[in-house]
Amino acid sequence: xxxxxxxxxxxxxxxxxxxxxxxxxxxxxxxxxxxxxxxxxxxxxxxxxxxxxxxxxxxxxxxxxxxxxxxxxxxxxxxxxxxxxxxxxxxxxxxxxxxxxxxxxxxxxxxxxxxxxxxxxxxxxxxxxxxxxxxxxxxxxxxxxxxxxxxxxxxxxxxxxxxxxxxxxxxxxxxxxxxxxxxxxxxxxxxxxxxxxxxxxxxxxxxxxxxxxxxxxxxxxxxxxxxxxxxxxxxxxxxxxxxxxxxxxxxxxxxxxxxxxxxxxxxxxxxxxxxxxxxxxxxxxxxxxxxxxxxxxxxxxxxxxxxxxxxxxxxxxxxxxxxxxxxxxxxxxxxxxxxxxxxxxxxxxxxxxxxxxxxxxxxxxxxxxxxxxxxxxxxxxxxxxxxxxxxxxxxxxxxxxxxxxxxxxxxxxxxxxxxxxxxxxxxxxxxxxxxxxxxxxxxxxxxxxxxxxxxxxxxxxxxxxxxxxxxxxxxxxxxxxxxxxxxxxxxxxxxxxxxxxxxxxxxxxxxxxxxxx
Ligand SMILES: Cc1cc2nc3c(=O)[nH]c(=O)nc-3n(C[C@H](O)[C@H](O)[C@H](O)COP(=O)(O)O)c2cc1C
Ligand code: SF4
Numbered sequence: 001x002x003x004x005x006x007x008x009x010x011x012x013x014x015x016x017x018x019x020x021x022x023x024x025x026x027x028x029x030x031x032x033x034x035x036x037x038x039x040x041x042x043x044x045x046x047x048x049x050x051x052x053x054x055x056x057x058x059x060x061x062x063x064x065x066x067x068x069x070x071x072x073x074x075x076x077x078x079x080x081x082x083x084x085x086x087x088x089x090x091x092x093x094x095x096x097x098x099x100x101x102x103x104x105x106x107x108x109x110x111x112x113x114x115x116x117x118x119x120x121x122x123x124x125x126x127x128x129x130x131x132x133x134x135x136x137x138x139x140x141x142x143x144x145x146x147x148x149x150x151x152x153x154x155x156x157x158x159x160x161x162x163x164x165x166x167x168x169x170x171x172x173x174x175x176x177x178x179x180x181x182x183x184x185x186x187x188x189x190x191x192x193x194x195x196x197x198x199x200x201x202x203x204x205x206x207x208x209x210x211x212x213x214x215x216x217x218x219x220x221x222x223x224x225x226x227x228x229x230x231x232x233x234x235x236x237x238x239x240x241x242x243x244x245x246x247x248x249x250x251x252x253x254x255x256x257x258x259x260x261x262x263x264x265x266x267x268x269x270x271x272x273x274x275x276x277x278x279x280x281x282x283x284x285x286x287x288x289x290x291x292x293x294x295x296x297x298x299x300x301x302x303x304x305x306x307x308x309x310x311x312x313x314x315x316x317x318x319x320x321x322x323x324x325x326x327x328x329x330x331x332x333x334x335x336x337x338x339x340x341x342x343x344x345x346x347x348x349x350x351x352x353x354x355x356x357x358x359x360x361x362x363x364x365x366x367x368x369x370x371x372x373x374x375x376x377x378x379x380x381x382x383x384x385x386x387x388x389x390x391x392x393x394x395x396x397x398x399x400x401x402x403x404x405x406x407x408x409x410x411x412x413x414x415x416x417x418x419x420x421x422x423x424x425x426x427x428x429x430x431x432x433x434x435x436x437x438x439x440x441x442x443x444x445x446x447x448x449x450x451x452x453x454x455x456x457x458x459x460x461x462x463x464x465x466x467x468x469x470x471x472x473x474x475x476x477x478x479x480x481x482x483x484x485x486x487x488x489x490x491x492x493x494x495x496x497x498x499x500x501x502x503x504x505x506x507x508x509x510x511x512x513x514x515x516x517x
């Protein structure tokens with residue numbers, strides 16, 4: 001019987017993978033559902049197994065293409081995916097199995113090096129596991145880039161009746177989907193990482209906090225937890241479903257939410273590592289941080305650390321999204337330039353128009369113009385360029401984008417998603433929207449002033465665009481340095497980068513590097 005592989009990932013299914021799988025089964029094939037390979041331009045994708053175990057890929061395909069796929073004549077025959085540049089250039093440490101194995105098959109997972117990291121960890125004392133994670137140089141993939149080993153050390157050193165492992169799978173950043181892809185395509189990898197963390201710090205219970213918009217991931221995780229329970233023991237794991245508030249991805253708001261409270265940010269200190277979930281020492285890590293750990297323990301921290309750039313060690317699963325030709329997941333060692341990612345890997349815009357800007361790191365990330373495309377993908381280099389890597393989502397925009405509208409969107413997003421606890425974020429974001437509206441002449445200034453009774457006797461004086469931009473910059477400074485968490489503190493990044501690199505969209509003269517292009 002011919003064996004065919006079709007992804008069951010939510011994005012592949014949205015593109016029609018279920019229909020292809022049904023058509024292949026109706027044609028007499030044995031259909032194995034896998035995770036996604038990660039290049040959505042070729043989905044729905046079918047891989048046919050040859051007699052020697054190799055796989056021949058076809059994509060994108062339609063259900064009526066099945067006969068041509070099976071006789072090998074379909075024009076969208078790709079052949080061996082490993083030789084396709086998009087895949088050949090990757091260094092898949094974390095996503096090695098995704099798209100290859102049946103996500104819920106324990107036999108597949110074990111056959112593809114699964115549980116090796118956990119076995120290696122359990123042969124070591126907890127301190128040695130923490131030392132290995134420190135030596136790997138792994139930094140948190142959720143956004144802040146904090147060294148994972150140091151976080152684990154704090155929890156290991158804490159004395160408490162109970163400790164917890166919390167996996168942050170809220171994945172709220174625009175243009176990101178790596179957590180979802182991993183949870184759907186290789187859920188045991190995450191569970192293995194959590195079990196290693198549990199052994200390292202002495203925790204016996206774990207939570208995975210997933211957003212409700214990820215029903216496939218929730219289903220896959222619940223099934224995987226049930227099947228892997230004997231291997232995970234003494235760690236028990238449960239899934240908690242969030243309601244989709246962006247701020248619930250912030251670690252302390254997330255802990256509040258798991259505790260059944262409103263998702264509002266807690267002041268730090270105390271750090272969650274000292275007093276986290278239910279007041280107990282808690283490791284809270286992103287999906288990708290935890291899923292990187294099995295490789296580190298199985299292959300050794302040196303193997304992980306030998307890849308990378310500066311203080312950014314290992315690989316990063318970069319997500320290419322927005323107006324980009326080759327949207328998808330590309331795992332690569334740090335150090336590749338932004339331009340290579342957008343143009344060489346991403347293939348430029350889907351619209352075919354010139355790239356004007358890319359936003360890196362979700363809704364709180366800065367906009368980069370093409371003149372900055374030589375920036376290496378590295379935490380420090382991005383910080384020095386006024387940006388952040390965040391969860392490594394890259395959203396591409398062509399030359400039809402209005403950057404003042406994007407700056408307004410950043411402030412509006414913050415106003416909607418603010419938890420309301422601190423003034424710079426709660427009020428500043430709303431004032432930010434109003435200021436950008438005034439800059440763009442979208443609001444009637446006189447009305448806004450005259451509506452305030454205390455301003456009755458004030459002379460109504462219009463601010464010039466330059467003065468309004470000064471107000472906006474002041475507001476950004478206040479939000480940056482006065483906000484309690486990074487939602488208010490980082491919203492200025494997209495706003496200021498739009499102002500700095502695209503002043504012409506705010507009524508100013510073009511920025512110099514762009515004008516020179
Ligand atoms: C507003 C806001 C939203 C966040 N959303 C997420 C998220 O969706 N997923 C995530 O892993 N981290 C998110 N973070 C970062 C977390 O607070 C925290 O740094 C992370 O879970 C720590 O894990 P790591 O060290 O493995 O990155 C967010 C932070 C802020 C301020
Ligand atoms: S910055 Fe915003 S989201 Fe963060 S604590 Fe303050 S009000 Fe809440």
